[in-house]
Amino acid sequence: MKEIADKITEAIKDYRNEDGIFLDSEHVINWGNQFGEDAEFVLHEISHIIPQVYISKEKAKNFIDGHIEALMKRFNYSNISDFLINTEFLDLQLPYKSQPSILDILETLLNEKYGDSYLKYKTYPKINYVYFDDILASGSTIGKHLVQWLEAKNGENITNAENVLNDNYQLSVNLFGLHNWGRSFQEYRLMKTFEDKISRKIGWFYNYEIQNHARFNNQSLNVAFPIDEQPTNVKSYLANLKAEKYENYAYRKSNLPVTERFFTSAENRVRYENILLQKGITIIEMIKGEIKPNIRPLGLINPSYKTFGLGTHFFTWRNIPNNSPLVFWWGVNDHGWIPLFPVANRG
Secondary structure, three states: OHHHHHHHHHHOOOOOHHHOOOOOHHHHHHHHHOOHHHHHHHHHHHHHHHHHHEEOHHHHHHHHHHHHHHHHHHOOOOOHHHHHHHEEEOOOOOOOOHHHHHHHHHHHHHHHHHOOOOHHHOOOOOOEEEEEEEEEOOOHHHHHHHHHHHHOEOOOOOEHHHHHHOOOOEEEEEEEEEEHHHHHHHHHHHHHHOOOOHHHHEEEEEEEEEOOOOOOOOOOOOOOOOOOOOOHHHHHHHHOOOOOEOHHHOOOOOOOOOOOOOOOOHHHHHHHHHHHHHHHHHHHHHOOOOOOOOOOOOOOOOOOEOOOOOOOOOEEOOOOOOOOOHHHHOOOHHHOOOOOOOOOOOO
């Protein structure tokens, strides 16, 4: 098991180093041992998955570099300074969230590669607007920010939405990871709030697609998404959820995905998903007092959805999304659960 733990540790070695956290193999083994006789199996699957979904700070910098090149092409610039003069990188999130951290990396990259800076042009008039974030899961945060920005008015009392719709402004959403189901929800939200054609006016750039759309065919389903062959406690847990939407999406069809690429095998997917589901329910049962309705075994989700959670497997050097299964990040002192990824700024 030490060899597997070493492999995982090497992949996630820069996780929250900037906060003074340095994960080692002992920590990984201690986390794995919480799965009892399934410990080595879980670590083996994680060692297969992590290289696909962990974004180190260096990888993030390379991704951002690619995004800048793609944006220059989309906005039709050949000169970096002209591009930066006309482009605003939206800074709408709280200081401890992902966006400010990504913008810091962006500024460093521009300094090192081009000898330039986006900050020195912040007061210039803008026609291009870019929203950077690490991941769109349910998309509620990104959707809220986009609606607020689009509803805002410029100095001429014209909304940003009008300027986007009339091609006076260009808007792009740039991400490392994107759930295609979450994106569809937010595009629908924007179309209902503004006009149908606004979704065609927004550019979407992302490095990794999480295919979990409820109604799309040929999805890779690169998330934890259990089948319905479950014991009584799982069935009872779902039945007792006070939620009414998407119950028909609580379970994965056993014949999907058609070809398994995310896990080591289709059989191991089932076993792994069931282990995380059971452990997630156990963690929820540790909670003293009222349980928030959005907390689910496989990660936080809209409280109106009658599902086990998004099951997101996508982790970065600075934090992991709360849409990930609880086993990865739940860390309450008196609950006796060690998270693989100790998280920041989360209750």
